Amino acid sequence: MSWIDTLETIEEFEDADFDAGLVAEMERAGLASRQRLVRFSTPTFKEYESSELQSCGKNSFPAFSITAGGCALMCDHCEARILEPMIPAVKPEHLDRKVRHLIETENLQGFLLSGGSNKRNEIRYSRFYPVVEKLKRDFPHLRIAIHTALTDEAGAKEMEAAGVDVAMLDIIGAEETIRDVYHLDRPVDDFEATVAALCSTSMQISPHIVIGLHYGRILGEENALDILSRHDTKALVLVVIMPFYAKPGTFATPDTAEVGRIFLEARRRLPDRQVLLGCARPPGMHKRVTDAYAVMAGLDGIAFPADGAVAVAGMTGRPFHQAHACCSIKLGENTASNSIATLAGSSCAA
Numbered sequence: 649m650s651w652i653d654t655l656e657t658i659e660e661f662e663d664a665d666f667d668a669g670l671v672a673e674m675e676r677a678g679l680a681s682r683q684r685l686v687r688f689s690t691p692t693f694k695e696y697e698s699s700e701l702q703s704c705g706k707n708s709f710p711a712f713s714i715t716a717g718g719c720a721l722m723c724d725h726c727e728a729r730i731l732e733p734m735i736p737a738v739k740p741e742h743l744d745r746k747v748r749h750l751i752e753t754e755n756l757q758g759f760l761l762s763g764g765s766n767k768r769n770e771i772r773y774s775r776f777y778p779v780v781e782k783l784k785r786d787f788p789h790l791r792i793a794i795h796t797a798l799t800d801e802a803g804a805k806e807m808e809a810a811g812v813d814v815a816m817l818d819i820i821g822a823e824e825t826i827r828d829v830y831h832l833d834r835p836v837d838d839f840e841a842t843v844a845a846l847c848s849t850s851m852q853i854s855p856h857i858v859i860g861l862h863y864g865r866i867l868g869e870e871n872a873l874d875i876l877s878r879h880d881t882k883a884l885v886l887v888v889i890m891p892f893y894a895k896p897g898t899f900a901t902p903d904t905a906e907v908g909r910i911f912l913e914a915r916r917r918l919p920d921r922q923v924l925l926g927c928a929r930p931p932g933m934h935k936r937v938t939d940a941y942a943v944m945a946g947l948d949g950i951a952f953p954a955d956g957a958v959a960v961a962g963m964t965g966r967p968f969h970q971a972h973a974c975c976s977i978k979l980g981e982n983t984a985s986n987s988i989a990t991l992a993g994s995s996c997a998a
C-alpha cells in the first residue's frame with residue numbers, strides 16, 4: 649500500500665490533510681532514509697505526554713537570561729517573549745548562586761545561557777564567562793549551551809575558553825527577514841560569518857532555522873540551508889514559526905506542505921547531518937501532520953512528537969528510539985551522534 653493510502657488508515661490522521669504529491673515524493677526519496685534511526689526526544693521543560701510516548705518528569709536543564717526580560721531588538725515574531733520563562737540572572741553572581749543551588753537541590757545537569765540582544769543582535773556575555781568557567785571547573789559534568797547571537801571569531805573563542813559545550817543560533821537566509829522581522833541592519837553574510845567563527849572552535853554548533861520566519865512565508869529557508877551546507881555544523885534543528893508569539897494578524901501559520909517541503913530539501917542538501925525537528929511548532933493537527941512529514945522526509949529526530957509519529961515510523965520502516973532527555977543534548981556524553989541541541993522553546997536569534 650502506498651504511504652498516502654496507509655496514512656488514511658491511521659486513526660490519529662482521521663481529519664488530516666496531507667499533500668498527496670509531497671507524500672509520494674517523500675516515499676520515492678525515502679528509500680535512502682528508511683534505515684535511518686529516528687529519535688523521539690521527550691524533553692522535560694513542560695509536561696509532556698502523547699498516547700504513544702511518555703515524559704520522564706524531571707527538570708534538570710533550565711535556561712537563564714542575562715538580561716531578564718529585556719531585549720533591544722524586539723523582533724516581530726518574539727517581542728522578547730521567549731525570555732519570559734527563563735530564570736533571570738542579570739549579574740554573574742546571580743548565575744553562580746542559582747546554578748549551585750540547583751545542583752544541590754535538583755540534580756542540575758546543565759543549563760542554557762541566553763538573553764535579549766542589543767541593536768546589533770549581539771549579547772554581551774563576557775562578564776559571565778569567569779563564573780561559567782568556575783562552574784565548569786567545579787562541576788565538570790555540567791553541559792553548558794549558549795545562544796550565541798551574532799559574534800565573531802574572538803567572541804566564539806571566548807565562549808569556547810569559558811567551557812561552553814554547545815553554541816546555538818538561528819540562521820536567517822533573507823535580507824528582508826533580517827530587516828523587517830528583526831529590525832536589524834546587518835547582512836545575511838554576518839550570519840554565515842558567525843557560523844564560520846563558531847566552526848573554528850571545538851564547541852558543538854547547533855544552528856536553528858525557523859521555517860516561516862518571514863511572517864509565515866517561506867523566503868530565506870533554502871538559502872539558510874545552503875549556508876549551513878558550506879560549514880561543518882554536524883547538526884541542524886528546524887522549528888516552525890508560532891504566530892501566537894506575534895501581534896495578532898501579523899504572521900500567518902505556514903502551510904504544513906510548505907514546511908514538509910523544507911524538511912525534504914534539508915534532507916537532500918544535508919544528507920550526512922543530523923537534521924532534527926525542534927520543539928517549537930504550531931500545535932494540534934498542524935503538529936501531527938508536520939511531525940508525520942518529518943518522519944517521512946527522513947529527519948533524524950523529533951522533540952515532543954505528536955500522536956501518530958510512531959505509527960508513521962512504522963509505516964516507513966524506520967527504526968525509532970525514545971530518548972528521555974531534557975533536550976537532545978545527551979547530557980554527559982559527547983559523540984558525533986548526539987552533537988545536537990534542541991532546547992524547548994529555545995529558538996531565538998539572540
Ligand code: SF4
Pocket residue numbers: 719720721722723726727728729730731763764765995996997998
Ligand atoms: S528572538 Fe531573540 S533577539 Fe529577537 S526579540 Fe526574541 S529574544 Fe530578542
